[in-house]
Amino acid sequence: MEIVYLCPHCRGAINAKRNIILSARSSNKQVGLALLHEEIGNYTVALSPTLKVKTGEIVDFFCPVCHAELNTSKGDNLAKFLRVDDTGAESSVIISREYGERCTFTVDDRKKIKTYGESVKKYLDPEWFL
Ligand SMILES: [Zn+2]
Structure with missing residues (x-):
C-alpha cells in the first residue's frame, strides 16, 4: 500500500521509508529533523541528534x-499536512505539536473526522482547524 504524505504548500512528498520527515524547531531554538511513523496512530518518533525535546515541549x-x-x-499547538492513500483519496492529517502528546486527527474530503491517540479528547471541537 503506497501512501504519500504531502506538504500542503508545495505538495512535495515528505515521507520516505515508512517515515514522515518534518523539519522541526524546539522552543529553545534547537533545529533538526523529526521522523514520525507513517502509520497513523503509531507514535514512534526519531529526532536528529541536534534536536533534544522534552515531553510537553511545543x-x-x-x-x-x-x-x-x-x-x-x-488553534493552539497543532500542525497539518496532507495524506494521499493508494486510491488517490486525499485527507488532511492534524497532529499535536506538544512532544509526547498522542493526538492525531484525519479529515477526509467529505469533512469526516477520525481521531487517534489518547490525548485527543482535549480537542473537543476539531471544526476550527479546517
Ligand atoms: Zn513544502
Missing part, C-alpha cells in the same frame, strides 16, 4: 522541502 514544524510552516494558524 515544537514548530516546517516542510523539509519548501520550509513553509506547517503549524496551523487556528
